[in-house]
Amino acid sequence: MTWDRFALLYARVEADLAKALQRGHGLGLSEYRALVQLAGASGGELRMQELAEAVGLNQSSVTRLVARLEEAGMTRRDLCSADRRGVYSVITDEGRARLAEATPTYERSLAAALEQADDDPALSRLVLAVRG
Template sequence: MYMEPVPEGESAVRSLSAAWSEATAFVTAMDATLSRWLMETYGIGLADYRAMLHLSTASDRELRLNDLARKVGLNQSSVTRLVERLERKELIFRDTCPDDGRGVYAVITDRGVGTVDAIRDPYEGKIRELLQSATEEYPDLGRGDLGRAFEVIGSLIR
């Protein structure tokens, strides 16, 4: 990522668009690292893990496919492929709504809950490790600028 040099004592975060760019660049870099780590360590993708995490904490351990897609940040066809992958691994299954046969739910299995439970602590440890070493891991992102970027964005969230 190219960044203009900033005079000492001055912040590169001078606008909301700059703050947003800094934050999204950081999150994208973190997600890419977490995705590689999850695949290498557990053979599961980041979106797959996030989907199972949402399902494991949902009421009755199920979500409508369109709600799952929204929570994971996927479109309808991508969430369908995700569900198919997790079904093949017997981590989730599809169920239809008893009141409305058109509604399709993703339901996490006991095996899926066990997988989430096994991954959660190491995953959170990896996040903590990456955050604590962010300036070494992602040298193009200045810690001070990143902190200010999140402050700018956080100040607008209500």
């Protein structure tokens, strides 16, 4: 079934990316993805719910994720001036620097993981589709 092969490809690539980011930069894959989303957002900030949706996490998981990023100095929280209940996560200069350091590792690891998966006949068509 194609979906099962896709799930296998996804799991392999995610594992390789997670290992490379943790080993090389002390970042988890979700942390890296959160920094990517924040760096690309207007003003470098997203509401917590927007960030959760952007990285595919639930509210409690993104709260823990943001706490780790804040503790490391890569993000800070800011209250919405129009709605005091709204909380933003804002990328810091340190967060941008860590993202810039980690992105080449992410890209190299992604290319290597896809190359390795391409050698598996059960996955090669999916790899071709992913590379688009």
